[in-house]
Amino acid sequence: MPRKVAVIGTGQTKTKMRRTDVDFPGLVREAVTAALEDAGITMKDVDAVVFGSSPEYFEGVNNPEKWCLDASGGFMKPQFRIHTGGTVGASTGIGGYYHVASGMYDVVLAITGDKLSEGEVQYNLSTVYDPIFGRDMAAGAPSAVAIQASRYMHKYGVTEEQTAIVAVQDRKHAQNNPYAQLQLDITVEDVMKSPPLCTPIKLLDACPASDGAAAMVFASEERAQKLCPRPAWVRAVSAIAESANYTYRDWAENIALIKAAKKCYTECGISNPRKELDACEVYDAFSPQLLIWAECLGICERGEGGKLVESGATSMQGDIPFNPSGGVLSANTIGATAMVRQVEACLQVMNKADQRQVEGAKWALAHGWGGGIQFHTVMVVSSEKP
Numbered sequence: 099m100p101r102k103v104a105v106i107g108t109g110q111t112k113t114k115m116r117r118t119d120v121d122f123p124g125l126v127r128e129a130v131t132a133a134l135e136d137a138g139i140t141m142k143d144v145d146a147v148v149f150g151s152s153p154e155y156f157e158g159v160n161n162p163e164k165w166c167l168d169a170s171g172g173f174m175k176p177q178f179r180i181h182t183g184g185t186v187g188a189s190t191g192i193g194g195y196y197h198v199a200s201g202m203y204d205v206v207l208a209i210t211g212d213k214l215s216e217g218e219v220q221y222n223l224s225t226v227y228d229p230i231f232g233r234d235m236a237a238g239a240p241s242a243v244a245i246q247a248s249r250y251m252h253k254y255g256v257t258e259e260q261t262a263i264v265a266v267q268d269r270k271h272a273q274n275n276p277y278a279q280l281q282l283d284i285t286v287e288d289v290m291k292s293p294p295l296c297t298p299i300k301l302l303d304a305c306p307a308s309d310g311a312a313a314m315v316f317a318s319e320e321r322a323q324k325l326c327p328r329p330a331w332v333r334a335v336s337a338i339a340e341s342a343n344y345t346y347r348d349w350a351e352n353i354a355l356i357k358a359a360k361k362c363y364t365e366c367g368i369s370n371p372r373k374e375l376d377a378c379e380v381y382d383a384f385s386p387q388l389l390i391w392a393e394c395l396g397i398c399e400r401g402e403g404g405k406l407v408e409s410g411a412t413s414m415q416g417d418i419p420f421n422p423s424g425g426v427l428s429a430n431t432i433g434a435t436a437m438v439r440q441v442e443a444c445l446q447v448m449n450k451a452d453q454r455q456v457e458g459a460k461w462a463l464a465h466g467w468g469g470g471i472q473f474h475t476v477m478v479v480s481s482e483k484p
Contacts, residue, residue, distance in 0.1 A: 100199035102484055104322035104329035105448075106315050107137025108441040113279040113310035113429040116215040122157055123169035125211050125311040129434075130171055133207065133313035138325060144315075145203035147172040150180040150190030150210030152433040155222035157213060170209050184381070184468025185337070186210060187312065187437030188475035191464075192335045194316045195477075204318045211311025212433030219307055219432070239383060240304065244296035246471055247386035250350035251298065254401030256389060258298050262289035263407045264385040265302050265427060271414060272424025274453035277438075279308050279429040289385075303385040305430035312434040312441050319483075330444035330479040333461075334362035342470030355394040355465070355474040362463075362476045363396070371396045375478075376459035377419050377446045379439035381466045383426045388412070391465060392420065395476075414456070422446065422454040436466030440477050447481040 109132025111117075111125055120128070134140060147170055149163040159165055163172070163179045170177070178197070182189040187210045194208030223238045250256060266286055272278035284302060292302040322329045336358040341347070359371075368374045378395065382388040389403025397418055398406045406412060412420035421427075423442040426435055443462035445451040451459075460482060466475040 101201055102319040102331065103195050103198045103316055104319070104326065104331045105444045105479065106317045106322050106326035106329050107133045107139070108314050108444055109133030109136060110277050110312040110434070110438055110441055111310045112277050113308040113431060115279065115306060115308060117213065117309035122159070122162060122211070122213045123166045125213060125309060126166045126209055127169040129211060129311035129313040130169065130207065130209055133315050137315040139205070139315065141171040144171060144175065144205050144207045146176040146178070146197055146206050148178045148180060148190055148193045148197060148206060148208040150186040150208070150433065150437070152183065152186055152212055153181070153222050156217040156219060156432055158217040171207060182468060182473060184432060185436050185466040185473045185475050186468070187434050188440060188464065188466030188477065189337060191314055191437050191440045191477060192337055192475060194314060195332050195335055198316045198318050204321050206316045207313060208316065208437070209311065209313040210434050210437050212431040213309045214307040214431060215309050240296040240299050242471060243384040243387065244299045246349040246390070247298055247384065249348070250386060250390055253350045256404040258290065259286055260404035260408060261303065261386040261389060262286040264382065264388045265289045267407065267413055268382065268421050268425040268427040271422055271454065272428035275424045275428070277429065278424040279306050281428070298386070299384055305383045305426045308429050308431045310429065310431040310434050312437040314437065314441060314444070328448050328481060330447045330481065331483050332477065333480050333484055334365035334478045335476070336361040337475045339469070340472045342472045349471065350390065351400070352390065352394050352471065352474060354472055355391065355467070358474050358476040359395045362478045366478050372398070372418055375418065375461050375463050377422055377443065377456045377462045379421055379423060379425070379442045379462070379464045381426050381436055381439060382421065383430060385427060388420060395463070395465070419456050422451065422456055436475065439464040439466060443477065443479050447479050
């Protein structure tokens with residue numbers, strides 16, 4: 099049986115379109131320092147480091163984990179690099195969890211980030227597509243999600259106005275988050291009038307490109323109880339992938355996420371996620387995706403995502419707040435994005451989310467996606483010890 103593991107400290111940097119004040123190792127060091135201080139430990143207490151980074155196209159440098167060795171604290175310590183594209187932040191957090199759950203280490207630091215202002219993002223994302231069959235639509239992430247959104251909206255009759263609610267909601271939530279890049283006061287009308295990127299995706303439906311980093315400290319049960327008065331216990335993790343181009347793939351129904359969520363719910367004993375989860379942090383790089391993810395996570399029935407956000411259920415005043423942090427629509431470093439979802443979920447159950455705190459939150463879920471929208475991760479954390 100794996101050991102019980104908890105998150106005892108988190109750190110993240112302020113995200114901006116360009117962090118000209120620091121280089122990539124500087125960003126990493128900011129996040130590491132914040133996480134260690136939050137956990138009340140130093141690098142001497144850390145047994146191993148898990149370092150995550152996106153494709154080298156994004157950082158603009160080869161082997162970034164070596165460039166950041168001193169900044170991450172990995173010098174003369176076991177260091178494990180993880181690279182899983184858009185899910186790398188979540189995969190790094192899951193890797194940190196398993197390093198402790200396995201019994202190999204008692205305290206592990208997981209760190210990830212990106213400086214997208216110095217890389218080449220959309221060109222790299224275009225290489226996700228099949229070089230032959232996907233050549234005509236290889237235009238970065240917007241075209242892939244436009245296909246997903248078009249299929250979803252056609253299948254269930256969801257409107258652009260309903261997806262626009264997500265864009266408004268996330269940016270409103272971001273006004274309570276000092277780390278968010280886009281803290282906008284916008285309306286559904288503003289979203290609808292914004293310039294088109296790739297139908298039905300418009301400018302305000304899309305996430306920004308950000309520079310930033312995040313870090314988490316994972317500890318064994320014994321160390322966590324000694325070091326942290328209210329840790330975030332990792333109750334379940336899952337990472338599942340489906341093929342990007344299998345016959346009859348339905349982009350509106352992501353099998354990998356459905357299975358990842360069910361696996362975690364089974365391990366946690368969750369039978370009604372809508373009632374038993376207090377907050378969800380999902381990877382909504384584009385506004386229609388929050389509706390799709392909510393359905394795949396079992397928060398509402400298929401095709402009911404539009405009605406869910408219209409009802410206000412996913413707002414901070416609703417019964418199942420989504421992205422209290424402002425979500426990916428308000429800050430997207432790619433490398434750290436999925437880990438930030440885990441960090442924010444942990445902050446909720448640790449009661450450390452400040453102005454974005456969901457009152458009484460005890461259970462929270464973090465989601466990540468990547469590749470051709472076929473990689474999905476889920477982590478469920480709780481203030482309640484398993």
